[in-house]
Amino acid sequence: METLTAIQTELGILQGRDCVYLNTLIQDDFGQLTLSGDINGHLIYNNTNKKDWISYQLVFQQVLAYFSCELDTYEMIENNADYQSSFVMVNASRWIEKLPIRKDIDCSLYKHYRFYTYDFVYDILAVDFQMTIDY
Template identity: 45%
Template sequence: MEKALAVNTCLGILKGRDCIYLDEVKQDDANNLTFKGGINGHLISVHQDVQEWFTYTLTFRQVVAYFCCELETYTNYLGGKFQYVSSFDVIEESHLLKSLLLSDDLNKGIYRHYRLFTYDEVFNIIAASYEFKTDS
């Protein structure tokens, strides 16, 4: 069964609809997917309330697939039956990961399924790794 686990960033756990705002998404020719925007300083578990907003850059490396859906549409699509843990999760035992990857890649454990909730959208990303940077 799928299980969502919160990703612990340098700002701790990011949680809440108003936590992650997205200004820019960029895909490059090396299969990297980069998100830039702001993080609400009141909705993080480390350095909470130190500053109102943090700028961030989140880059996923070796992306093999990603899907974006408007937040309310995503909730309706899943019938409200998804496990919301935080605004940035890694999904263990991912059905999406298993359906997309060849068994050799899946068995090597190279790729992971990440889910990112921004204010307006939900991104499901299959990638080898990620890098999270902020102005903290």
């Protein structure tokens, strides 16, 4: 059964629809997906940084697949309205289990990440991610 685990960023746990704003999304030819924008400092659980808005860049490495959907529509898909954070790991992912992945790819390396922004939700299968915060 799928479960969600909030990802602890260096700022804390990102929470709420108004927490993450996306300005750009870039997919490159090397399997990287880069998202950048701003985080509402007032909607970070355990936030020690007192800034109102904090710029971020989130880079997913070795992306196998990603899916995006408008937030309100996404919440109606299979009861996806129950989330504890704007950035989570999907454990025991049904998507990884059902995706017809090539036989030469080691599926055990991939993780399922979910990133909720103000307008869209992104499900991403990637080996890893790196988040850079601009204080």
